[in-house]
Amino acid sequence: xxxxxxxxxxxDIALELASRSKELxxxxxxxxAALVLGRPDAERAGRLFSYGVDTAYHGQPxxxxxxxxxAQAIAQVAKExxxxxxxxxxxxxxxxxxxxxxxxLGAGCITDATDLRVKDGILLVDRYTFGxxxxxxxxxxxxxKVIAAMPKAFxxxxxxxxxxxxxxxxxxxxxxxxNVLQRQDRQGESTPIEEAEALLCIGRGLANQKxxxxxxxxxxxxxxxxxxxxPLTHDWQWFPESREVxxxxxxxxxxxxxxxxxxxxxxxxxxxxxxxxxxxxNKDKNAPIFKTADYGLVADLYDVVPRLTKKFQAxxx
Amino acid sequence: MDIIVxxxxxxxxxxxxxxxxxxxxxxxxxxxxxxxxDKNALEEAVKIKEKSGGKVTVLSIGSQKLRDTVKEAxxxxxxxxxxxxxxxxDTLDSGPKVSLLGAAIRKIGQFDLIFLGxxxxxNYSGQTGPRLAHTLKLxxxxxxxxxxxxxxxxxxxxxxxxxxxxxxxxxxxxxxxxSGINQPRIPxxxxxxxxxxxxxxxxxxxxxxxxxxxxxQRQISVxxxxxxxxxxxxxxxxxxxxxxxxxxxxxxxxxxxxxx
Numbered sequence: 314x315x316x317x318x319x320x321x322x323x324x325d326i327a328l329e330l331a332s333r334s335k336e337l338x339x340x341x342x343x344x345x346a347a348l349v350l351g352r353p354d355a356e357r358a359g360r361l362f363s364y365g366v367d368t369a370y371h372g373q374p375x376x377x378x379x380x381x382x383x384a385q386a387i388a389q390v391a392k393e394x395x396x397x398x399x400x401x402x403x404x405x406x407x408x409x410x411x412x413x414x415x416x417x418l419g420a421g422c423i424t425d426a427t428d429l430r431v432k433d434g435i436l437l438v439d440r441y442t443f444g445x446x447x448x449x450x451x452x453x454x455x456x457x458k459v460i461a462a463m464p465k466a467f468x469x470x471x472x473x474x475x476x477x478x479x480x481x482x483x484x485x486x487x488x489x490x491x492n493v494l495q496r497q498d499r500q501g502e503s504t505p506i507e508e509a510e511a512l513l514c515i516g517r518g519l520a521n522q523k524x525x526x527x528x529x530x531x532x533x534x535x536x537x538x539x540x541x542x543x544p545l546t547h548d549w550q551w552f553p554e555s556r557e558v559x560x561x562x563x564x565x566x567x568x569x570x571x572x573x574x575x576x577x578x579x580x581x582x583x584x585x586x587x588x589x590x591x592x593x594x595n596k597d598k599n600a601p602i603f604k605t606a607d608y609g610l611v612a613d614l615y616d617v618v619p620r621l622t623k624k625f626q627a628x629x630x
Numbered sequence: 631m632d633i634i635v636x637x638x639x640x641x642x643x644x645x646x647x648x649x650x651x652x653x654x655x656x657x658x659x660x661x662x663x664x665x666x667x668d669k670n671a672l673e674e675a676v677k678i679k680e681k682s683g684g685k686v687t688v689l690s691i692g693s694q695k696l697r698d699t700v701k702e703a704x705x706x707x708x709x710x711x712x713x714x715x716x717x718x719x720d721t722l723d724s725g726p727k728v729s730l731l732g733a734a735i736r737k738i739g740q741f742d743l744i745f746l747g748x749x750x751x752x753n754y755s756g757q758t759g760p761r762l763a764h765t766l767k768l769x770x771x772x773x774x775x776x777x778x779x780x781x782x783x784x785x786x787x788x789x790x791x792x793x794x795x796x797x798x799x800x801x802x803x804x805x806x807x808x809s810g811i812n813q814p815r816i817p818x819x820x821x822x823x824x825x826x827x828x829x830x831x832x833x834x835x836x837x838x839x840x841x842x843x844x845x846x847q848r849q850i851s852v853x854x855x856x857x858x859x860x861x862x863x864x865x866x867x868x869x870x871x872x873x874x875x876x877x878x879x880x881x882x883x884x885x886x887x888x889x890x
Contacts, residue, residue, distance in 0.1 A: 380760070381770065405790055409772055412724065412757035416764040421725060421849025424755050442753055442855060444643035447655050449855040454848070455725075490769035490803075494785075495796040511889060536889045547809055554810065555791065560754055561809070569887035580643065590887045591862065592878060598868060607863040607885075610878055612871055620872075624879045628888060 316343030316395065319366070320387055320410070321402030322350060322378075323464075324357065328364045330400045330462060332470035333429070335365035340431040341398050344368055348387055351375055353479060362477035364470060373481045380406050381489040384413035389484050391418065391457065398436070403461035411461035422459040423451060427466050427564075445560050445583025465507060465566055499555065504538050505563075506556055511537035512567040514558055514585065517544055518574015518595065518614050522551050528573065531618050534625035535571065542581045558584035574614045577602025594618070631684035631779060633675040634738060635708065635745045636731060636762075637668040639692045639699040639720075640752040653856040662695045664702060665751025669814035671807040674777060675745050676707030676815075682779075685709045687738060691730055693720045697830060704825035705817035711830045712738065718845035724757035726844040731758070732765045733838040741802055743784065748773050748806040759806035769799035772806040 317338055319330040327347055338345045346368040347361050353369055361369050376386050387410065391399055399420075401411045408424045415422035427448070428439040435452050438460055442449045453460075506512060513532045519525070532539050540558040545551045558565055559581040570588035574595065575581060582605045585591060593606035596613045603609040610617065639662040647656045664672075675686045688703045688711040690696055700711045712734060722730075735744065744766075749756040763770035769784075771777075775794075776787035784803045788795040789810065817825070835844065865881070867874035882888050 380772070381764075384764075405773055408756045409760040409770070412760035413764045415725065415757070416728065416761040419725070421723065422757060423850065424757060437853060440753075440755075443641070443646050443655050443657075444752055444754075446643070446646055446648060447653075447855050447857050449852045451850050451852045453850055489763075491771060491797055491799045493795055493797050497794045497796075499792055499794065511887070554789065561749070569882065569885075578644070586858065590882070590885050592882065598866070603866055604864070605860060605862055607865065608878055608881055609864070609866040610874055611866065611868040612874070617871060617875060620875055621879070624875060625888070628879070628883070 315341050315397045317341055317345045317398045317400060318348065318387065318391055318396035319345070319400045320348045320383065321404070322383065322406050323402060323404065324360075326402035326404070326464050328360060329465070329467045329469055330402060331361060331364040331366050333462075333467035334400055335470065337398065337429070337431065337436075338365070340434070341436070343396070346370060346390070346394070346396065348372075348390055350378075352481075358477065358479055359474075360472070362475045363472035365475070367477050369477060369479050370482055371479065372484045376484060376486070379489070379491065379493070380409045381413060381491070382486050383410045384417065385486050386484040387414050388417045390482065397457050399457065399459045401459070401461045403463050407461050411459050415459040418457045418459070419455065420457040420459045421453040421455040422461070423453065424461040426460050426462040429460060429462070441560065441583055445579045463564055465564075499553070506538045506540045506558065507563045507565050509538035509565065510568050511535050512540050512558070512565050512570045512585070512588070513537040514540045514542070514570060514572045514575055515545065516542040516573070516575030516581070519545070522549070524615075525551065527618055531622040531625065534622045534629070535569070537569070537571065540565065540584075542575055560584065572602055572606065573618060575602050576600045577605060631678055631682050631743065632687070632741045633678060633684065633743045633745055634687050634689050634735060634741045635672045635675045635703070636689050636758065637664050637672065637703060637747075638750045639663065639690065639696055640665055640750060643752065648857040653859070655855070655857065662692075662699045664699065665747055667747025667749065667751065667807060667809050669706070670809050670811050671745040671747050672703055672706055672708060673812045673814040674807055675743070677812065678779060679707070684742070687712060687741075689731065689734055689738070690714075691719045691722070691727060693717050697832075700830055701825050702817075704828040704830070705822040706815060708828070710828055713830060713832050714835070715832060716845070722845060723848055723850040724755065724761055725849055726847045728758060728761040728765055730835070730838075730840060730844055731762055733840050734833060735762075735766065737833070737838045743779065743801060744768070744804045746804070746806050748808050759804055763804035766804065769803045770806075771797055771799055771803055773808050774805055775808050775810050777805065777807075777811065
């Protein structure tokens with residue numbers, strides 16, 4: 314028996330995976346199941362079922378919050394119930410869970426998938442290669458296929474009330490020897506940038522940390538979250554890593570992305586590629602960012618950012 | 631402390647061009663280098679060696695140019711290198727690659743830590759570290775932004791999306807390193823010259839007890855690999871600034887992307 318098993322440690326991502334798996338199931342056949350952490354209450358279970366999940370498996374006792382434990386539980390459910398397509402949310406945790414599940418089931422695995430589809434009966438998975446320059450479509454030839462899909466890769470479908478079953482199971486967990494001593498939540502973070510409707514991205518064109526308030530003022534006028542390129546988080550540490558946009562940072566899908574002082578190297582632009590409209594400001598008219606922009610303004614950001622801010626403020630009055 | 635650092639050579643991404651007609655990536659003639667996170671992993675290992683002694687061995691699997699690329703790692707402080715070279719190795723998928731790495735690590739035998747970057751610079755797939763930990767049955771400390779080892783224990787701060795986690799495990803352990811952890815050194819001319827005397831040992835699969843032809847065990851087949859079609863308007867505003875600012879704002883209003 315074939316079937317699709319979805320897992321994410323984040324409920325909302327699990328629903329995205331389920332939304333797409335509903336279509337996938339018609340090609341793959343079999344059931345659509347989800348592995349959930351903790352016993353789902355009626356509301357949580359109802360949400361999963363309304364997005365197409367037939368069966369929700371929950372580990373008893375609770376599965377400890379550890380990638381290796383998640384991976385062992387997923388592998389056991391897949392083996393026992395014959396799920397051959399395993400779809401996981403490609404968060405940091407999800408990526409390593411996917412890799413470990415694949416290793417233990419002898420499966421091929423593609424992480425950070427941006428899309429998937431069935432063509433002539435073959436499941437094709439898209440992911441970026443060469444730092445984001447290209448998108449590879451690949452098939453997985455192993456009997457079990459493991460795919461970790463990016464958060465937001467699949468739109469949330471329309472929920473339709475449906476009945477499903479909740480099945481408890483007792484995973485055999487082998488301790489991996491890694492102990493969590495402390496978990497400290499990151500403080501003071503606003504909307505995650507990957508969920509922002511409007512995004513203002515800032516790059517090395519910003520000459521001084523003192524100038525960040527100027528950018529914040531424009532972001533406020535645009536009701537945008539601030540994202541940035543890698544050097545601003547890693548080399549200069551002006552912004553927390555959670556604001557890095559790009560291949561090793563966040564992939565964002567805003568309605569509007571305004572790019573300021575960013576040259577536009579592929580490792581960054583891969584993170585804004587899904588924006589509906591991109592407006593870019595750079596003083597170098599040959600900057601590659603203009604090739605990915607809908608609107609490009611060749612100008613000095615220090616001249617135009619304050620002026621644009623005023624114009625945006627005037628609009629919202 | 632003996633540390634194995636697994637590094638991957640990747641084509642210099644800045645130099646990859648896209649063929650306009652076919653949208654294919656042109657990699658011919660593009661030089662190879664190590665990814666930034668690989669350099670961070672190596673730097674962390676070398677720092678530990680400088681503090682508490684031991685040896686840093688670089689392990690790498692790749693195509694023809696690998697011997698040259700590995701010299702960079704020796705110049706940056708590694709003591710010796712084990713390499714496996716085959717034209718097919720650059721595109722090996724994670725499963726078969728980990729079979730090779732695992733066998734090579736068992737052959738090296740003596741080690742306290744295995745370091746890797748959290749992902750490679752070209753694909754950032756992030757599978758090698760977790761798969762390696764699983765196959766070697768070793769604890770995994772991943773996405774590490776702070777690391778220390780003492781009295782047989784490895785202790786690390788993991789950089790997760792919403793939290794920082796302090797974790798520990800008994801050594802030997804597999805550790806994947808994030809880029810914030812350190813600033814990799816730039817080797818001096820003397821170090822580069824000295825690196826040429828450091829041993830680079832090349833192994834064939836038979837040397838490490840691998841009998842099967844791993845490239846043929848491929849589980850991932852790439853059907854197409856093309857640059858995405860950019861469907862951008864490409865309206866460039868140059869010259870009269872005030873006029874351009876109004877044009878830009880009006881355009882964004884018309885697009886309906888400004889939220890009032």
